[in-house]
Amino acid sequence: MNQNSLNNLQLSITGFGRILTIIGFAWLLAALGLGWLVKSFFVLLALLLLAPVVAFLGFRWWLQKNIVQDACPVCRYEFTGFNGAEIQCPNCGEAVQVEQGRFKRLTPVGTIDVDAVEVSATTIDDS
Structure with missing residues (x-):
């Protein structure tokens, strides 16, 4: 067997x-x-x-909720970042923070951030 x-x-x-x-x-x-x-x-x-x-x-x-696409507040270069993150602009290197769907420039405490306005010069004739 x-x-x-x-x-x-x-x-x-x-x-x-x-x-x-x-x-x-x-x-x-x-x-x-x-x-x-x-x-x-x-x-x-x-x-x-x-x-x-x-x-x-x-x-x-x-x-869709967390990715933000906006322009850099300094050089106006448009790029993307995550909401609530601190990142650098790839164009100018400025540190920006993403808050409420917008990029905001990070400045040290005590710094006053102003926007420059160009004024055209005019001459006044004294006659």
């Missing part, structure tokens, strides 16, 4: 037989009252399929 006869035993199911086997297994589980196992498997499968979609949409919402 061959002692390896159990190792050589192979189950060969092809084509239509595979589908019938799966249907039969599901029917057996349902008949035994293990339908909750099949339902939980499908719920888990649905969660695995929906999780990346929900994560992608949540990430897009977070990006």
Whole structure:
């Protein structure tokens, strides 16, 4: 007698037989009252399929809420930054902070920031 006869035993199911086997297994589980196992498997499968979609949409919402695109208050170069972050302008190197969707220049305490206005010179004739 061959002692390896159990190792050589192979189950060969092809084509239509595979589908019938799966249907039969599901029917057996349902008949035994293990339908909750099949339902939980499908719920888990649905969660695995929906999780990346929900994560992608949540990430897009977070990006739209936290990324700000504005012009540098010093050189007017337009770039993007995260809301609430301190960054440097890539054009002039000025330190700016992103607050309420706008870039604001960071100045040391006690510095008064003014805007220069150009005034045209006119001459007054004394006659």
